[in-house]
Amino acid sequence: MSASLSDISENTKMGRESALLGNYETSLVYYQGVIQQIQRLVQTIKDSVRKEKWQQVRQEIAQEYEQVKDISSTLSSFKTENSNFNANYGEFSPHNYPRHEEPTRDPDVWPPPTPVEHRPTPQIRGREKAAPRRAEPSRGRGAPSRPNSDRRKGPSYGGVDKGKEPVKDKGREKKNKHDEESEKVFDSSGYDKDLVEHLERDILQKNPNVHWGDIADLVEAKKLLEEAVVLPLIVPDFFKGIRRPWKGVLMVGPPGTGKTMLAKAVATECGTTFFNVSTSSLTSKYRGESEKLVRLLFEMARFYAPSTIFIDEIDSICSKRGSDSEHEASRRVKSELLVQMDGVGGVCGEDPSKTVMVLAATNFPWDLDEALRRRLEKRIYIPLPTADGRVELLKINLREVEVSEDANLTRVASKLEGYSGADITNVCRDAAMMSFRRRIEGLRPEQIRNIPKDELIQPTTMEDFENAILRVNKSVSKEDLERYEKWMKEFGSV
Numbered sequence: 001m002s003a004s005l006s007d008i009s010e011n012t013k014m015g016r017e018s019a020l021l022g023n024y025e026t027s028l029v030y031y032q033g034v035i036q037q038i039q040r041l042v043q044t045i046k047d048s049v050r051k052e053k054w055q056q057v058r059q060e061i062a063q064e065y066e067q068v069k070d071i072s073s074t075l076s077s078f079k080t081e082n083s084n085f086n087a088n089y090g091e092f093s094p095h096n097y098p099r100h101e102e103p104t105r106d107p108d109v110w111p112p113p114t115p116v117e118h119r120p121t122p123q124i125r126g127r128e129k130a131a132p133r134r135a136e137p138s139r140g141r142g143a144p145s146r147p148n149s150d151r152r153k154g155p156s157y158g159g160v161d162k163g164k165e166p167v168k169d170k171g172r173e174k175k176n177k178h179d180e181e182s183e184k185v186f187d188s189s190g191y192d193k194d195l196v197e198h199l200e201r202d203i204l205q206k207n208p209n210v211h212w213g214d215i216a217d218l219v220e221a222k223k224l225l226e227e228a229v230v231l232p233l234i235v236p237d238f239f240k241g242i243r244r245p246w247k248g249v250l251m252v253g254p255p256g257t258g259k260t261m262l263a264k265a266v267a268t269e270c271g272t273t274f275f276n277v278s279t280s281s282l283t284s285k286y287r288g289e290s291e292k293l294v295r296l297l298f299e300m301a302r303f304y305a306p307s308t309i310f311i312d313e314i315d316s317i318c319s320k321r322g323s324d325s326e327h328e329a330s331r332r333v334k335s336e337l338l339v340q341m342d343g344v345g346g347v348c349g350e351d352p353s354k355t356v357m358v359l360a361a362t363n364f365p366w367d368l369d370e371a372l373r374r375r376l377e378k379r380i381y382i383p384l385p386t387a388d389g390r391v392e393l394l395k396i397n398l399r400e401v402e403v404s405e406d407a408n409l410t411r412v413a414s415k416l417e418g419y420s421g422a423d424i425t426n427v428c429r430d431a432a433m434m435s436f437r438r439r440i441e442g443l444r445p446e447q448i449r450n451i452p453k454d455e456l457i458q459p460t461t462m463e464d465f466e467n468a469i470l471r472v473n474k475s476v477s478k479e480d481l482e483r484y485e486k487w488m489k490e491f492g493s494v
């Protein structure tokens, strides 16, 4: 436990330090790791006071993570705006602002003002097209988009802003019309404004932007999700009567195996509006009002349909009824959730555009309320990665990392048996940071800032991987795995 506490503290320090130095991408990776580590720690704590304190710490770190993510997204959108500007006017040479580099190495110096303020309504979809795998643009109130619906509905077009479009063609006009249609705004009159704002800001995710290809392994799970969630949206006529879609789908498995990523990929691939609900977003600030929030969530999901509501850690919202710890407020949330789930489920009536799909995930299926379990009719197991999957995971994680020739990824993968996807991400991150850590040891931030970039980035060696594997422990035990298998045998549906 103490090793894990010191890891949490060191990684938090690295996350904060990287953010202060302007290395936002690195910082985000550290923050993600810390959040996962705290989550794992919380699962092992029995004492409720201590548990609550750690949950609070997790929430505070998550807030810092969101802030860094916002800064990073804002910077990315500047870069994209620059490239859009280039595309439209050809005035700024791409040599002045290479797309994959910061316009300036000093994070305190912002890039020159971009034309974004003088434009008509920014086209979120256009920006995505120009910078496909970047984080979403900064959040705020306003209409969500269904950014990837073009994947479903037809060919995609270039990412150029509407008002400045130099070349017009029919397809584009059609797409812009569709954008306008999809930019409808939920009418909050009659609802609690705070709750609406909270939902739009913290739960509604404009563009999860995770594709099947970003997820290693899990071939069976992807196939099942495609059949249970994606196909009913694409060919609704087939999914009628006895073939009606499932009311809800539950993903079960150890932490860090990709359940959240799968939910995001479902939303991305279907082009549905994505509502990402976690226990903290439902309970923390709005204790006592959470059932109103649940009602509003489904109301909004219907408004922005087709939608996917993803409820992570559903066991903590919906643990078994009648247990001593069950509190009146959580009983009300649970009942509301059951009522709402009865009102959705699969394709609603004849119109697939009104579909609201509930996807849930849990690491503790045995704690789940029975009534809810019944409504989550399809239960899919998300296992630890296979040997091939681990190689794939290493490749995905190391996409932007230079790996030295002596590092054999198949050998690294064989040493990672029993590691979850998240553990493997941690190993990669740790290994990739080794040379950086060695180089900056004992230096002050100003000195670090002055180190040339090519000196900071050294290839990751086999030894770096071996050391990282020693530092990062498996987060799932054999006993845990047996428990999942037993539960799936009893309640699973494949």
Ligand code: ADP
Pocket (backbone or CB within 6 Å): 214, 215, 216, 217, 218, 254, 255, 256, 257, 258, 259, 260, 261, 262, 361, 393, 396, 420, 421, 422, 423, 425
């Ligand atoms: P879960 O929801 O099962 O706890 P997540 O989907 O949040 O797990 O995964 C946590 C992190 O682990 C991801 O951000 C990703 O870096 C990594 N990860 C886990 N499984 C996979 C996978 N199959 N493919 C790619 N990355 C994965």
